Amino acid sequence: MQLDDLYRRVIMDHYKNPRNRGSFEGESVSIDLNNPTCGDKIQLQMQVEDGKVKAAKFLGEGCSISLSSASMMTEAVKGKTLDEALRMADQFSGLMKGESVEFEYEDIDALSGVNKFPARIKCATLAWNALRKGIDQVKENH
Secondary structure (H helix, E strand, O other), X not given: OOHHHHXXXXXXXXXXXXXXXXXXOOXXXXXXXXXXXXXXXXXXXXXXXXXEEEEEEEEEEOOHHHHHHHHHHHHHHOOOEHHHHHHXXXXXXXXXXXXXXXXXXXXXXXXXXXXXXXXXXXXXXHHHHXXXXXXXXXXXXX
């Protein structure tokens, strides 16, 4: 099996079986973003405790790239400090620019090929941009 096929399967698995899809009961940080060029919409919710992302969930609609990226991101940031999560968002931006980046949560590597399709980069980064906004919101409130 070629690497592209493996990556395609990982993306489709996250799209068809999204991790952390849903919303929280009770207190959480909530961010709504959309990508008007593609029609992707996401609502990211995070529970932050003691400067760490205790949990993250999302609701949304859109293409396989957008929703699988949200699924991967919510898995990857659980248990991370806010600064660690921001660094991951920066690394993801680097990945979309074609930089060689390694993630602890390896499924994210499946999105590395998106950088060959500039129109799809906004799809892949939507959830990560929501993460940044959510962290900014938490930092402003504390």
